[in-house]
Amino acid sequence: MKNTLLKISLMGLFCLVSTFIFSQGMKEPAKKYQVKIRVYDKETQEELTGAYLKLINLTKNKLADSTVVLDGYATFMLERGFDYDIVGQRTRYLTKRANFNAACYLQDPQKVFCIAGIEIENMSRMGGGTDLIEGAIGMKRIKLNDIFKVENILYDFNKANIRPDAAKELDKLIQLLTDNAGISVELGSHTDSRAGADYNLSLSQKRAEAAVEYIVNHGKIAKTRISAKGYGESQLINKCADGINCSEVEHAANRRTEIKITGYAVNGVPIDIK
Numbered sequence: 001m002k003n004t005l006l007k008i009s010l011m012g013l014f015c016l017v018s019t020f021i022f023s024q025g026m027k028e029p030a031k032k033y034q035v036k037i038r039v040y041d042k043e044t045q046e047e048l049t050g051a052y053l054k055l056i057n058l059t060k061n062k063l064a065d066s067t068v069v070l071d072g073y074a075t076f077m078l079e080r081g082f083d084y085d086i087v088g089q090r091t092r093y094l095t096k097r098a099n100f101n102a103a104c105y106l107q108d109p110q111k112v113f114c115i116a117g118i119e120i121e122n123m124s125r126m127g128g129g130t131d132l133i134e135g136a137i138g139m140k141r142i143k144l145n146d147i148f149k150v151e152n153i154l155y156d157f158n159k160a161n162i163r164p165d166a167a168k169e170l171d172k173l174i175q176l177l178t179d180n181a182g183i184s185v186e187l188g189s190h191t192d193s194r195a196g197a198d199y200n201l202s203l204s205q206k207r208a209e210a211a212v213e214y215i216v217n218h219g220k221i222a223k224t225r226i227s228a229k230g231y232g233e234s235q236l237i238n239k240c241a242d243g244i245n246c247s248e249v250e251h252a253a254n255r256r257t258e259i260k261i262t263g264y265a266v267n268g269v270p271i272d273i274k
Helices: 164-179 197-221 248-254
Strands: 005-008 020-021 032-041 052-057 062-068 073-079 083-089 097-100 111-114 120-129 130-139 146-152 182-191 225-231 256-266
Touching: 005 020, 032 083, 052 073, 062 073, 062 120, 083 130, 097 130, 120 225, 164 182, 164 197, 225 248
Parallel strands: 005 146, 032 130, 182 225
Antiparallel strands: 020 111, 032 073, 052 062, 052 083, 083 097, 097 111, 120 130, 146 256, 182 256
16 A cells, blocks of 8 residues: 655644634634534545544543534634643544633733634634634544654764654654554654665664654553564665755754654554555
8 A cells, every 4th residue: 555645733633724813903812612513524624423422621620521423513612721632532533632622811911812733614603702703623533554664863973863843743643642542553753865774774773763662661661562663775766866965954854853653542452444
């Protein structure tokens, strides 16, 4: 099966897409937000009946509400001044973690609320100090050998130790694996073509092992769920092989870390996800 390369921005998944900031100008800001969420399959665009949604109050660090999408939508009531995650779960789909921050005005009075991972479809004022926010969350079906590029896993030259900036990105991977307890993955490390092929293979293997060790130790992720694989310069994504004159930017594109889905199980029972 041909690998599918996906770019993932890990604000907890995956969400993670762009962050949007809304301002209402001179209008009196709402005290509450009624958030109506539609859940759909990102590939087919079909509605996902049966998706389970959780509303987590991050400010209070507790579950605020939960529901199952049965009629096409789920509705939550959010209060101004609090930061929330909306977590979508469904069998055979990657958990989707979106964010609705109804407290970002505390850092910037020009902002009303900030969101990430939710596609806003309509906004209206309901009265009584409540705004209606209608949006959608797309979820990705789990597929064997799907590959996710993980940004900003950087290493010092000729070294494999985990830098503080890389640790922050690996913490997001820990969140991904925690949210998706049924998946098994391979963490692959790639180098550019500079230096010898054998050296690059050895260095990439050490880097992959260091990243996996960090995830296992800091995230309490079972070793059976994640493996380390160094590819060296064997899977370049551009023309920059030995002897080719390339810019630093082009070489940097080949120095990457990727996560590949290698298995999926529900309640310990393996599921065919080809």
